[in-house]
Amino acid sequence: MRITDDRYTRDRQRLDLAVRMIRHEARTGTIRTWTGLSDDRIRKLYRTYLQHTAGSPRRHRGKPPRQVGYFLRNRETRRQSALLAGLFGLLGVLVLDRAQRAAGTASGMIWGDRFCRVYETYLALEGARLISFEHACYLLQVLERRAELALDECPSCQSLMLVDTLRVRERRCALCEADPPWATELGSAGPGRALPH
Numbered sequence: 666m667r668i669t670d671d672r673y674t675r676d677r678q679r680l681d682l683a684v685r686m687i688r689h690e691a692r693t694g695t696i697r698t699w700t701g702l703s704d705d706r707i708r709k710l711y712r713t714y715l716q717h718t719a720g721s722p723r724r725h726r727g728k729p730p731r732q733v734g735y736f737l738r739n740r741e742t743r744r745q746s747a748l749l750a751g752l753f754g755l756l757g758v759l760v761l762d763r764a765q766r767a768a769g770t771a772s773g774m775i776w777g778d779r780f781c782r783v784y785e786t787y788l789a790l791e792g793a794r795l796i797s798f799e800h801a802c803y804l805l806q807v808l809e810r811r812a813e814l815a816l817d818e819c820p821s822c823q824s825l826m827l828v829d830t831l832r833v834r835e836r837r838c839a840l841c842e843a844d845p846p847w848a849t850e851l852g853s854a855g856p857g858r859a860l861p862h
Contacts, residue, residue, distance in 0.1 A: 675771060675774070678771075678774040679700045679701065679702055679774065680700075680702075680710065682699065682700050682774055682777045682778065682781070683696050683700045683702055683706075683707055683710055684710055684714060684715070685781050686699065686700075686777075686781070686798070687707070687710065687711050687715055687722055687724075688715065688722050689722070689781070689784060689798035690722045690723055690724070690725060690797065690798055690799075691798050691799060691802075692725050692726070692727075692729055692799060693707050693708070693724075694729070695729060695798075695799065695802060697768075698768060699766070699768060699773065699777045700768060700773075700774075700777070701768035701773075711724065725799070729799045729802065729803065730797075730799050730800050730803050731803065733807055733813045733814060733829075735800060736796075736800075736804060736807075736814065736827060737814075737827070737829055740839040740842055740843055741795060741839070742795050742796075743826070743827055743838075743839040744838070744839040744840065745787075745791055745794070745795050745796055746796060746804060746827045747816075747824075747825055747826050747827040747838065747839070748787065748790065748791070749783070749784075749787050749796055749801055749804060750804065750808055750816055750825070750827055751816070751825045752783045752786055752787055753783060753804075753805055753808065754816070756779060756782065756783050756786070757779065758776070758779055758780050758783050758805065759805065759808060759809070780801075780802075780805070783801075784798055784801050787801070811830075812830065813829065813830060813831065814827055814828065814829060814830065815827075815828055815830050816828075817836060819836075819837055819838035819841055820836070820837065821837055821838070821841040822838060822840065822841055824838050824840065825838075826838035826839070
């Protein structure tokens with residue numbers, strides 16, 4: 666009886682996580698990787714529980730995002746990417762070992778729940794979201810590799826920022842670039858102009 670209960674609980678967790686991911690418009694392949702459910706089962710879940718509801722989520726086809734430049738394309742995207750990356754670290758998603766994410770296992774379900782919670786926190790904080798669920802998954806992978814993007818501290822305001830590890834120019838956060846420190850110090854004088862005595 667105990668084994669049956671455990672199996673039922675695990676299956677229920679897998680289905681709940683899959684429905685949650687469908688609501689965030691995750692691709693079938695991503696849901697399959699995280700939950701261990703078959704593609705057919707995922708499609709049936711969508712048709713049965715979500716397809717005909719008000720504001721039903723869209724189903725995306727094709728390959729998931731794989732462009733690091735997306736997270737650096739403008740100041741607002743960089744700011745939101747840094748926020749999401751900070752939430753990954755704060756809520757313990759970034760530090761977990763990838764082996765703990767085995768599809769369909771209890772630890773995999775816990776990790777998936779935690780990732781969804783991070784993404785839902787991001788959605789609650791940002792009115793106009795620029796980072797989709799799939800982009801969030803890719804951002805986490807990129808940060809784990811530590812090859813193209815990394816988290817750093819802004820030298821001007823000490824806030825968390827996302828940096829391109831391959832660029833050599835001075836790195837500042839999106840907010841400092843939008844409102845540089847010299848602008849508040851010099852008022853309307855601007856850079857290169859002397860302040861009136």
